[in-house]
Amino acid sequence: MHKIWVADDDEAIRMVLEESLKSAGFLTSIFSNADSLIEQLKTDQPDLIITDIKMPGTHGYDLLKHINDNFDHIPVIIMTAFTDMQAAIDSYGGGAFEYMPKPFDLDEAIEIMNRALEGKPKTKGLKVKPSSEIIGKASSMQLVFRAIGKLANTNATVLIQGQSGTGKELIAKSLHKNSPRYDMPFVALNMADIPKELVESELFGHEKGAFTGAVDRRIGRFEQANGGTLFLDEIGDMPLECQTRLLRVLSNKEFYRVGGDKPIKVDVRILAATHQDLHSLVSLSRFREDLFYRLNVIRIEVPKLKERIDDIKLLATAFLKMHSDSLGEELRVLSKEALEYLEKYDWPGNVRQLENICYWLTLMSPTQNIKVEDLPSEIKDHEIVESEASLDWERGLALWLKDLSDTKDSDLLDIVGPKLDKILIQTALDKTNGRKNEAAILLGWGRNTLSKKIKELGL
DSSP states (O other), rough: OOEEEEEOHHHHHHHHHHHHHTTOOOOEEOOOOHHHHHHTTTTTSSSSEESSSOOOOOOOHHHHHHHHHTTTSOEEEEEEOOSSSSHHHHHHHTTOOOOSSSSSSSSHHHHHHHHHTOOOOOOOOOOOOOOOOOOOSHHHHHHHHHHHHHHTTTTOOOOEHHHHHHHHHHHHHHHHHSSTTTTOOOOEEEEEGGGGGGHHHHHHOOTSSSSSSSSSSOOHHHHHHSEEEEEEEGGSSSOHHHHHHHHHHHHHHHEBBBTTOOOOOOOOOOEESSSHHHHHHTTSSSSSHHHHHHHHHEEEEEOOOOOGGGHHHHHHHHHHHHHHHHHHOOEEEEEEHHHHHHHOOOTHHHHHHHHHHHHHHHHOOOOEEEGGGGOOOHHTTTHHHHHHHTTTTHHHHHHHHHHHHHHSSSOOHHHHOOOOOOHHHHHHHHTTTTTTHHHHHHTTTTHHHHHHHHHTTOO
């Protein structure tokens, strides 16, 4: 029978975990601080340790370091209510097996513990310059933070998917800055901003005389990023012929400059991003299927701002502070009523739009306390638009299906079904703060059905 030790200064958490672990068949010892657990290690050792981060006395990260230095065979799971990106990065970078933001689903937590007890390798500690620029506490953002924490210490190609303005490039920079490549170049290139005929030259460079106007040799973005990271934004807009060359570089780690005859070897990590549905582009023959599967092995889904309403106050406060500092203006503060209007808005431009509005408010608000009447008209008038749109959602769905049917001869349900399931599941999880049992009840599904669909959809 496996022995699991739990360290947490929250008595309620200790009681719940002790009861749950005993019911699952584990021998459990509970500690109210890390110091008493370290003392117990002198005479006994568990098979797994679960620890909070912030406790009186020894910090959870110090406990993690002590375990890695002296009992490297014992896996450690970090749990914390301080759910920001740096917590995830510090946990995985410090050698934790897993990172669980509170509140967590008990059934899922026990699954993680079982995986840790199977003897799978722990992540190795990594000394990098910590960098945390992404703000968020919503459950949908915790999935993003965990992904960044796990992927930072790898060279894996990652596809970052999300609407415009959600912060895809910020996530790419965080993956780079918290990786072993942090002191090497980070080169970003937006495919949508480059004329089709210049994409190859931008990516791979060209030799003198390769084409009209090529008066000198030019180093492309791949060579500029050698040793570091190349971020290809809006990759869905990359021309098909360039997709073929990109696939070859991903496979062989070498390429030719335009007009060149010598292969150039590079060591570059590729991060890609798009707001488009690449799977649909594949079905329309606008994106290579083999490249799609090469990029889509590891995907980070960035939530829309409307899907992380809990973060609007945090983000707005940070943006107002940033712009007041940069403009030399008095700090503006949102009134409760103004914040409610922001939280009801749809945010088609996502986080970027919120930042722009905070800049506008810093300049235009007549007083430090921002009232409803100080908000831009698109925010104040939104409730009327929202009520009209809510009455017409069926018509909007019908129009979308009609457009889709124009490009598809069959299998409409295979396309529409997963999208509807994804919206339903995300809505239920946001409503229940990530608690799967409650989400399953809200949806009218069984717990196993919900878990299966989450895995199928890659949520």
